[in-house]
Amino acid sequence: MAATLLAIKYETGKLEILDQLLLPESCKYIPINNVQDAWHAIHEMKVRGAPAIAIVGCLSLAVELRKSEDLPSKDKLHHYVEEKLKYLVTSRPTAVNMQLAAEACIKLASDLISDETVQTSGAKEAILKHLEAMLDNDIADNLAIGNFGAQDIVEKTGKTSVRILTHCNTGSLATAGYGTALGVIRSLHKTGSLNHVYCTETRPYNQGSRLTAFELVYEKMPATLICDNMAAAAMRQFKIDAVIVGADRVAANGDTANKIGTYQLAVLAKSHNILFYVAAPFSSIDFEIQSGSLIPIEERPHSEMTHTGSIRTAAAGINCWNPGFDVTPAELITGGIVTEKSVYKADQLVRSA
């Protein structure tokens, strides 16, 4: 893959993340030396985006495991892994990727315990191999998502040059590299099928203007930034062909939690007869949650709405409501849910697909 902006750098036992709080002014990598560092970096949104959260969490455990030389028994190793991963899951509530990654790794640790042929060092190596494979696996998944999504958009619109609208940040900065929804846009660009991409500012945290716009400029894609309240006007004026967004958690029925403002884009897309897509790794689908109403939604600090940096921009004393995410009902996802396996209609989602 061509060199792109990386949110996460990992070399055996050494983990660094790009501090996204400093973007777009400066690009600075900071070390993550242990699980606690990762918890804080995720909680404070130095790294964000559902896949990137899970990868940084899991790699921080790999860093700790590589440092620890005295692991007394396989049983203790299992409890250690379980405790650390469960702690990481508490860093942010809505994205499911960290939770599912934790469950998979805890299950591996538990299977290794019951396997009498495996020694403690072998168990540790197997867990490390599992955790450290996440970066490469995520990039491979994103490339597949990009290809499936680009192909589907070209097929369903019947156009060879499409205009896309996207929301929040779903690119290299939210994943191991390439991206999910932005990966689809990258693939359209790579194959000469992208006419133009419009990215929303994504108030109040501005992932669109700070991060997506940064990636689009970096990659020299034909792109325009719009404020969130310009979406309807832009859909009509620029004849948008498809909206594509990422996901923090997809319920079993296809309802999708993603950055606040996604739902209103889906409603607008419907009334403008525009295809609406969600792009996410299969690991963003939570088959334990039957519908979107059960997805926990993170409430963010009011200062994100009332202040720009240290300057107050809203009247002091006003009440605020600042949910970080909303839920788009499955029936509004008219294009489909693009994963690394295939593009699904909501009613085609099955656990073993």
Ligand SMILES: CSC[C@@H](O)[C@@H](O)C(=O)COP(=O)(O)O
């Ligand atoms: C590939 S990232 C998908 C989603 O995680 C993304 O769209 C999003 O909502 C990110 O929210 P954030 O609050 O910045 O972590």
